[in-house]
């Protein structure tokens with residue numbers, strides 16, 4: 001076992017892990033942050049996306065030991081300080097960007113990373129960026145709309161689905 005230390009959602013976190021322990025496993029099983037979902041473990045679904053040092057990462061593709069010393073952000077740290085939904089989360093709610101919710105943490109984390117690098121994405125930009133996030137329920141339309149709305153763009157011309 002190896003001790004790992006990192007900062008998760010602004011707080012120091014540590015634990016003893018095996019060399020093969022995935023970051024997703026460490027977050028869920030050791031830290032109890034089960035908002036990071038695991039849909040495939042094979043780097044396809046994007047339900048496990050977190051931020052590592054500000055970059056969106058599929059946490060099932062990274063070993064916990066590789067995150068030694070890193071700043072990690074998960075869905076649990078995304079709400080505003082007063083506990084209210086942040087702009088992206090609120091937009092998902094307002095525009096029906098979720099149904100079962102399984103993909104949602106990964107979608108929100110990917111959306112946050114997208115809007116950081118591209119604050120006013122086009123619909124095509126959003127669809128391209130979400131290439132690595134699978135949703136089995138929504139057909140993606142309302143997710144794309146929610147992310148564009150979260151960026152402050154008028155989405156009233158985009159048809160509802």
Ligand code: FES
Nearest residue numbers: 039041045046060
């Ligand atoms: S659980 Fe990581 S991409 Fe599916």
Ligand code: FES
Nearest residue numbers: 099100135136137
């Ligand atoms: S809302 Fe069910 S998988 Fe996306």
